[in-house]
């Protein structure tokens with residue numbers, strides 16, 4: 277157990293492994309997030325896992341394979357994985373769109389390290405654990421939304437011996453191949469011992485494992501270093517299409533109520549972020565889910581500090597003047613995110629998100645604008661329960677109405693996206709499609725894995741609705757985007773050049789989709805391959821911010837990083853932490869291992885019982 281070698285390597289896969297070689301038109305599936313269509317962002321929980329285990333002396337390295345592949349066309353995944361020598365490989369299959377890339381990485385890990393166990397984890401791994409464990413390249417699945425402690429027990433067992441049957445949340449195989457599903461019993465009510473994500477680990481790891489590219493969350497993060505904080509694990513809402521709803525958490529993670537991070541812990545993390553970043557901090561989930569008192573306490577604590585960064589709040593319910601006036605007193609600058617999904621009250625009610633009148637929505641917007649909000653992002657979606665084509669595209673009329681009502685206020689920003697690529701497994705709509713107006717086209721993990729290699733995003737979709745075919749979903753998505761661009765042009769939010777670019781891109785996307793459909797009719801063979809290859813550069817271009825002008829989603833940043841003095845102090849603190857961990861934690865583990873080896877015990881062999 278060498279002092280500096282990694283015990284556990286966490287690999288983050290690209291969505292589709294061979295995206296650099298083959299033609300895929302991912303379309304607008306990643307239009308509303310910072311990642312590219314390769315979905316190079318890794319689950320924030322990888323940093324909490326790494327930090328938790330490192331504090332106990334284990335070395336944990338994150339390798340963002342997806343990011344490395346995107347930034348370097350020559351990056352040789354096999355060579356890099358072959359060089360690694362951990363005791364355990366971890367691969368996240370958190371988001372189902374990684375189903376293809378995750379399995380391919382597992383195959384590579386096994387090809388070069390047949391004796392090293394490969395463990396999977398995340399939302400989709402937990403959901404599909406039974407199917408996943410049957411793949412020959414997967415040895416274990418760690419289920420649950422809080423895997424830090426069970427993983428510590430697993431690593432101890434792998435390094436020092438012990439039975440796997442007592443490790444909570446673990447699905448594993450005995451040497452004879454029998455699958456064992458341990459109880460999903462580690463579901464902590466408090467997660468205050470964790471910073472989610474753990475930025476201190478991320479920074480420390482850059483020096484420790486000598487790679488910045490491995491922990492960068494998305495391609496242009498250095499230019500646009502926005503950060504986020506998770507305010508809870510779990511949710512109190514039951515949005516029909518969400519795989520992270522209360523229903524889904526109960527079903528997938530055995531969690532009956534959310535674990536909220538305390539206001540103290542959140543404020544502490546905000547102050548830490550301020551030390552290294554000047555960019556906005558996005559607070560994930562509506563803090564009011566934890567109750568009015570919880571929210572008020574957070575604001576009170578925030579008011580006592582000198583907050584410099586802009587904070588972005590998510591609204592799951594309407595808000596009044598009181599809400600905004602307290603925020604204004606606590607922070608210098610704030611923005612809002614509201615995922616309306618539809619402008620129609622009836623559809624919102626059927627989906628279960630922002631179930632309120634449009635008047636309440638507009639009063640909320642008015643309150644925010646009056647109280648100096650920096651900007652409000654409103655999101656609409658194509659493909660929600662029972663929505664028709666017309667209802668989807670007409671959200672643009674509602675956006676026009678809002679701009680008229682609020683005198684063309686440019687702080688109002690509108691976005692639309694399709695429900696894509698997948699209806700989330702574990703969501704109410706995935707589990708009971710007919711009840712929510714869906715026809716589910718794929719169910720198993722293997723079906724989704726294969727679907728991801730389809731050439732265009734239309735064919736990847738795992739559903740259609742009773743009111744919209746997959747063609748309708750694609751067309752409605754593009755038409756809504758065209759209409760929104762028109763509205764933005766009319767109100768001077770988008771200039772003519774940007775507008776024309778959006779139009780040109782959408783028209784080219786539509787032509788490409790049609791051409792792909794024609795190619796799909798051809799038999800396998802040279803002509804098919806050639807015509808697909810000819811589309812390669814077009815489809816790549818059509819997969820980056822198809823629906824809106826580039827950078828529309830970004831908040832203007834005045835200062836990217838922390839001030840030099842603060843950053844220097846932070847770096848010194850990180851150095852001291854590293855020295856402490858090495859001297860008091862790592863060395864202890866190494867000596868224990870040496871002692872066991874000298875006494876002739878071979879822990880690895882004993883652990884698989």
Ligand code: B12
Pocket residue numbers: 286305306307308309310311314315316317318319320321322324325366367368369370371372373395396397398399400418420421422423424427472506508509510511517518519520521560696697700701
């Ligand atoms: C925050 C969030 C985001 C953030 C991502 C932040 C991040 N880097 O993690 C943003 C906004 C960027 C985002 C984007 C997307 N998201 Co999202 N997101 C969420 C949200 C709101 C919270 C997730 C959460 O609570 N995580 C905390 C816990 C559960 O996870 P964690 O701490 O990261 O990891 C722990 C465990 O999951 C596990 N684990 C995770 N990975 C691994 C790996 C190993 C080896 C092991 C052992 C364990 C393990 O252990 C960790 C530590 O305990 C959920 C909805 C919800 N209410 O839950 C949706 C949700 C997870 N997202 C979802 C989706 C579909 C997406 C997108 C694909 C959407 C899209 N088309 O653009 C993208 C993918 C982004 C990418 N990879 O590039 C779906 C996933 C459904 C599914 N099964 O696939 C969800 C459930 C709901 C939804 N529709 O939004 N998302």
